[in-house]
Amino acid sequence: MTDEKTMIQIKDLTRYYKSGMGVVKALDGVSLKIEKGEFIAIMGASGSGKTTMLRILGLLDKPTKGEYTINNLNVVHLPEEERSYYRLTQLGYVFQDYALINEMSASENVYILSLMEGKSKKESISTAHEALVNVGLGDKGKRIPDQLSGGEKQRVAVARAIAKKPKILFADEPCANLDTHTSEQVLDVFKILNEKFGQTIVMVTHEAWHTKYVSRVIKLRDGKIVGDLRRRKN
Numbered sequence: 001m002t003d004e005k006t007m008i009q010i011k012d013l014t015r016y017y018k019s020g021m022g023v024v025k026a027l028d029g030v031s032l033k034i035e036k037g038e039f040i041a042i043m044g045a046s047g048s049g050k051t052t053m054l055r056i057l058g059l060l061d062k063p064t065k066g067e068y069t070i071n072n073l074n075v076v077h078l079p080e081e082e083r084s085y086y087r088l089t090q091l092g093y094v095f096q097d098y099a100l101i102n103e104m105s106a107s108e109n110v111y112i113l114s115l116m117e118g119k120s121k122k123e124s125i126s127t128a129h130e131a132l133v134n135v136g137l138g139d140k141g142k143r144i145p146d147q148l149s150g151g152e153k154q155r156v157a158v159a160r161a162i163a164k165k166p167k168i169l170f171a172d173e174p175c176a177n178l179d180t181h182t183s184e185q186v187l188d189v190f191k192i193l194n195e196k197f198g199q200t201i202v203m204v205t206h207e208a209w210h211t212k213y214v215s216r217v218i219k220l221r222d223g224k225i226v227g228d229l230r231r232r233k234n
């Protein structure tokens with residue numbers, strides 16, 4: 001049973017990949033409940049299934065078997081069209097390579113999704129500005145990605161992801177291309193979003209020091225959960 005505090009519930013989630021060598025059990029029967037307002041780090045060695053799990057949780061891939069509900073909505077069997085609409089309107093993503101459009105300003109990169117959702121340009125620009133302020137880039141909206149540092153680019157990507165006020169923010173190794181100092185700036189932003197706005201965040205990382213920013217650490221090994229540690233009270 002789920003209740004209104006539950007954001008994510010997965011049961012026996014499994015993802016097999018068929019390859020020339022046979023079947024890879026990338027995710028091997030994972031069950032987990034994530035509450036609203038948690039900041040989760042998914043940790044584990046390379047190949048342990050972190051990205052596979054994040055992609056399934058983010059509705060970017062489907063499990064071979066298992067159950068998955070977000071806010072009590074069964075999302076495994078949603079038709080593809082509804083899944084994409086759900087992704088666009090309800091979920092935010094940050095990837096390690098920022099995925100910004102180089103020809104567009106920071107502000108345009110943030111508000112383009114909102115335009116795609118059918119919002120007016122005026123409303124989109126104002127929401128984008130608010131999101132950029134929340135990641136500490138309120139004064140850099142006019143710059144193009146080339147005029148920003150790696151950490152600033154990643155914060156623009158975070159602003160883009162949060163501008164729609166997503167139910168869940170997903171990040172796959174968001175600091176993989178950043179040095180320690182800029183990683184701290186990005187992680188500080190995640191922490192503030194989580195603590196100030198109650199943003200639910202699921203972040204994949206393999207850096208142990210990143211866990212001091214989060215509220216709970218899930219550890220994967222060979223596609224199974226081998227650790228689940230709460231770090232602070234939400």
Ligand SMILES: Nc1ncnc2c1ncn2[C@@H]1O[C@H](COP(=O)(O)OP(=O)(O)O)[C@@H](O)[C@H]1O
Nearest residue numbers: 017019024026045046047048049050051052053
């Ligand atoms: N598209 C794919 N086809 C076949 N095997 C895959 C594919 N994606 C991932 N794998 C395998 O699944 C396992 C988990 O991969 P992944 O989820 O990317 O791990 P991590 O993100 O923890 O490094 C690995 O053994 C990997 O080689």
Ligand SMILES: [Mg+2]
Nearest residue numbers: 050051052204
């Ligand atoms: Mg990965």
